[in-house]
Amino acid sequence: xxxxxxxxxxxxxxxxxxxxxxxxxxxxxxxxxxxxxxxxxxxxxxxxxxxxxxxxxxxxxxxxxxxxxxxxxxxxxxxxxxxxxxxxxxxxxxxxxxxxxxxxxxxxxxxxxxxxxxxxxxxxxxxxxxxxxxxxxxxxxxxxxxxxxxxxxxxxxxxxxxxxxxxxxxxxxxxxxxxxxxxxxxxxxxxxxxxxxxxxxxxxxxxxxxxxxxxxxxxxxxxxxxxxxxxxxxxxxxxxxxxxxxxxxxxxxxxxxxxxxxxxxxxxxxxxxxxxxxxxxxxxxxxxxxxxxxxxxxxxxxxxxxxxxxxxxxxxxxxxxxxxxxxxxxxxxxxxxxxxxxxxxxxxxxxxxxxxxxxxxxxxxxxxxxxxxxxxxxxxxxxxxxxxxxxxxxxxxxxxxxx
Numbered sequence: 001x002x003x004x005x006x007x008x009x010x011x012x013x014x015x016x017x018x019x020x021x022x023x024x025x026x027x028x029x030x031x032x033x034x035x036x037x038x039x040x041x042x043x044x045x046x047x048x049x050x051x052x053x054x055x056x057x058x059x060x061x062x063x064x065x066x067x068x069x070x071x072x073x074x075x076x077x078x079x080x081x082x083x084x085x086x087x088x089x090x091x092x093x094x095x096x097x098x099x100x101x102x103x104x105x106x107x108x109x110x111x112x113x114x115x116x117x118x119x120x121x122x123x124x125x126x127x128x129x130x131x132x133x134x135x136x137x138x139x140x141x142x143x144x145x146x147x148x149x150x151x152x153x154x155x156x157x158x159x160x161x162x163x164x165x166x167x168x169x170x171x172x173x174x175x176x177x178x179x180x181x182x183x184x185x186x187x188x189x190x191x192x193x194x195x196x197x198x199x200x201x202x203x204x205x206x207x208x209x210x211x212x213x214x215x216x217x218x219x220x221x222x223x224x225x226x227x228x229x230x231x232x233x234x235x236x237x238x239x240x241x242x243x244x245x246x247x248x249x250x251x252x253x254x255x256x257x258x259x260x261x262x263x264x265x266x267x268x269x270x271x272x273x274x275x276x277x278x279x280x281x282x283x284x285x286x287x288x289x290x291x292x293x294x295x296x297x298x299x300x301x302x303x304x305x306x307x308x309x310x311x312x313x314x315x316x317x318x319x320x321x322x323x324x325x326x327x328x329x330x331x332x333x334x335x336x337x338x339x340x341x342x343x344x345x346x347x348x349x350x351x352x353x354x355x356x357x358x359x360x361x362x363x364x365x366x367x368x369x370x371x372x373x374x375x376x377x378x379x380x381x382x383x384x385x386x387x388x389x390x391x392x393x394x395x396x397x398x399x400x401x402x403x
Contacts (some may be wrong), residue, residue, distance in 0.1 A: 002035065002057040004050035006043065012282035013039070020046035023160075024053045033114065034159030035267040041326035071116060072109035074157050075100055079148050090258065094246065099141055103128065113158040116149075118167035125169055139171045180343055181383045186213050203330055205283035206314050210345065213270050214352030214370045217324040217345055218244035222257055225288075225312040228280070235274045241371070242267040245324055252310075252320030268371050287315070353381030358388065 004024050011019040019039040026035050028083065028305035034052045040046040087093055107124045108116055128138055146163035153161055162168055182190070194200045195206055209215055219241050227240045247256040271282060316322035328345045333340035349370065356366035357378075367377035 002054055004054045006046050012062055014041045022046040022050035028144045037131045037160040069113055069157055071111050072105055074113055079151055099144055101142055113152055116162050118162055118165050122169050136172050137302045190340050194334055205279055208279055210348040214349040217327050218293040221245040237272045237277045239270045241270055248321055248323045252316055255321050350381050357382045
């Protein structure tokens with residue numbers, strides 16, 4: 001026999017500080033199970049909704065929870081197909097698939113949806129923390145996972161969202177990012193360390209461009225030789241940014257690229273000054289036509305590896321594209337080896353933005369170089385230091401004094 005229950009609970013969702021949770025329960029196979037649950041601002045709303053669902057259960061018109069459906073089955077057959085239709089950005093779908101394959105299926109895949117309780121979620125969280133995942137990343141994963149369960153409640157695959165239960169430990173979303181901009185001395189020291197180390201020099205120009213142009217790792221990996229145009233003087237060049245690498249498979253033989261250079265679906269040109277153009281030519285000589293790692297990559301070599309002329313500016317040594325994640329991992333390793341501050345490879349983008357701002361480059365120009373709107377450029381990427389504040393106030397005081 002089914003029955004309904006109304007419970008008053010504290011919440012931040014509504015102004016009055018509490019909500020009314022309506023629950024319909026029924027005994028199924030000797031176990032008291034939640035058939036349906038939802039929260040409302042007012043008690044009469046909860047009572048009306050509970051009465052409506054209770055009536056459907058008693059009449060047999062409300063579908064019961066499919067207890068045999070596993071988490072893996074629900075995600076693959078219900079949630080992901082729905083997401084592929086409703087979500088526009090391919091990157092978001094790939095992120096969902098990554099969460100499912102790398103973080104969820106091993107722990108929840110074989111469990112029935114009704115078996116996923118707070119104790120299971122808390123055990124999973126402890127495992128992920130031990131793997132070294134950042135709190136910000138875990139918070140995002142939990143947020144998406146809660147969305148999965150919310151959709152499961154809507155489709156009656158489970159009675160209530162276990163992520164919303166008090167017993168479930170939730171990682172708070174970090175309010176302040178620790179990412180900062182590298183100082184000019186740090187930029188010089190990091191690049192010099194990579195360039196002067198024979199075993200690391202192969203990656204030097206990748207990080208040089210990251211530190212001087214602010215290009216994202218996916219954009220850097222997507223640069224092909226055909227995207228580089230030398231100007232008439234031969235001393236400068238332009239790089240056309242019109243795509244980003246999204247996935248690399250089969251040892252670099254298969255590469256997926258998105259025609260968008262960034263989140264804004266547009267192309268842009270990145271000019272290279274004379275010194276950057278010289279470094280480009282050195283990189284090409286070293287990794288495309290000359291000797292790299294003590295052997296030539298543009299011909300068959302003794303160990304049987306073959307040069308593949310895939311046309312990528314940056315490659316894994318045999319012409320095939322390497323995974324963008326590898327550059328992130330290497331950057332962390334290089335910073336640890338050189339005992340430099342590590343803030344993530346994306347911090348190089350913040351470094352360039354802050355440097356352009358301090359150099360007095362107009363906001364519109366600087367934002368265009370990074371492929372961002374002026375608002376995002378100033379709000380997200382520019383970091384103002386104490387020295388900037390002192391210098392700014394001093395400059396203004398000097399103007400007043402002179403007048």
